[in-house]
Amino acid sequence: xxxxxxxxxxxxxxxxxxxxxxxxxxxxxxxxxxxxxxxxxxxxxxxxxxxxxxxxxxxxxxxxxxxxxxxxxxxxxxxxxxxxxxxxxxxxxxxxxxxxxxxxxxxxxxxxxxxxxxxxxxxxxxxxxxxxxxxxxxxxxxxxxxxxxxxxxxxxxxxxxxxxxxxxxxxxxxxxxxxxxxxxxxxxxxxxxxxxxxxxxxxxxxxxxxxxxxxxxxxxxxxxxxxxxxxxxxxxxxxxxxxxxxxxxxxxxxxxxxxxxxxxxxxxxxxxxxxxxxxxxxxxxxxxxxxxxxxxxxxxxxxxxxxxxxxxxxxxxxxxxxxx
Numbered sequence: 001x002x003x004x005x006x007x008x009x010x011x012x013x014x015x016x017x018x019x020x021x022x023x024x025x026x027x028x029x030x031x032x033x034x035x036x037x038x039x040x041x042x043x044x045x046x047x048x049x050x051x052x053x054x055x056x057x058x059x060x061x062x063x064x065x066x067x068x069x070x071x072x073x074x075x076x077x078x079x080x081x082x083x084x085x086x087x088x089x090x091x092x093x094x095x096x097x098x099x100x101x102x103x104x105x106x107x108x109x110x111x112x113x114x115x116x117x118x119x120x121x122x123x124x125x126x127x128x129x130x131x132x133x134x135x136x137x138x139x140x141x142x143x144x145x146x147x148x149x150x151x152x153x154x155x156x157x158x159x160x161x162x163x164x165x166x167x168x169x170x171x172x173x174x175x176x177x178x179x180x181x182x183x184x185x186x187x188x189x190x191x192x193x194x195x196x197x198x199x200x201x202x203x204x205x206x207x208x209x210x211x212x213x214x215x216x217x218x219x220x221x222x223x224x225x226x227x228x229x230x231x232x233x234x235x236x237x238x239x240x241x242x243x244x245x246x247x248x249x250x251x252x253x254x255x256x257x258x259x260x261x262x263x264x265x266x267x268x269x270x271x272x273x274x275x276x277x278x279x280x281x282x283x284x285x286x287x288x289x290x291x292x293x294x295x296x297x298x299x300x301x302x303x304x305x306x307x308x309x310x311x312x313x314x315x316x317x318x319x320x321x322x323x324x
Contacts, residue, residue, distance in 0.1 A: 039165055057219075059195075061194050068249055072226060096225075104221065139239045247302070
């Protein structure tokens with residue numbers, strides 16, 4: 001099974017390279033490969049990719065989070081309120097991370113204690129936090145002078161060597177930490193076991209409810225951090241931030257080989273899956289294709305990769321039967 005997962009990750013990497021070459025060659029004036037677009041791709045894409053990584057981790061644990069887009073905008077609103085209230089920027093960042101963590105914790109507690117499918121739980125909280133944000137903000141879109149904090153600005157949204165955005169380095173760092181935990185730490189083994197067979201995990205003494213709540217909380221914290229990254233990059237708060245991110249994050253995880261049923265996947269696969277989703281969105285815009293076609297492409301990707309994931313799951317069952 002591990003060989004199948006490694007092959008899937010390699011295939012997604014090849015798809016990313018092919019897409020990169022196609023968009024570079026066929027974009028008008030070859031502007032896709034320009035320095036300016038690479039900065040946009042690495043910065044804005046990295047923000048989404050962080051969300052995709054943690055959503056992939058949660059899916060391996062056997063759960064979904066459809067509320068990440070709403071957590072994003074709700075966290076953004078809280079940071080906007082804290083900052084404009086005169087709260088020190090470091091404290092505002094800390095409080096925003098706490099808000100995201102609490103929202104994620106609530107998602108986890110409702111799911112495991114009320115024994116409600118996470119799809120339903122987070123569908124409800126997706127509408128809840130989006131509605132609360134729109135109500136409190138009044139649909140606001142407002143600029144923020146975050147450049148007044150040069151050290152924080154450079155650390156979160158600066159550019160290294162006039163080419164590498166700080167957001168991309170944050171993405172690499174968070175992806176590396178999650179990958180090390182998932183594949184080389186006992187907590188990662190507990191996540192895989194919980195997603196693969198919850199009853200067996202409990203029989204082994206694993207507190208599956210705690211594992212899932214922790215994963216939901218980590219998702220909330222990381223999404224809150226991404227919300228701050230976005231605001232530093234754009235110097236703007238928008239009440240429409242994060243629309244559609246939940247489905248794109250799930251698509252990235254599935255493309256990367258994460259099973260919809262949980263227990264199967266790899267962080268390397270999700271890493272490249274997230275980059276594939278990001279490059280498709282960026283590349284289609286440069287090919288001057290109507291933005292609405294992006295949703296069509298993502299729909300095809302989700303369905304086709306779900307079929308592939310089902311095939312991989314069947315192969316896993318067959319291999320297990322052969323060993324027995």
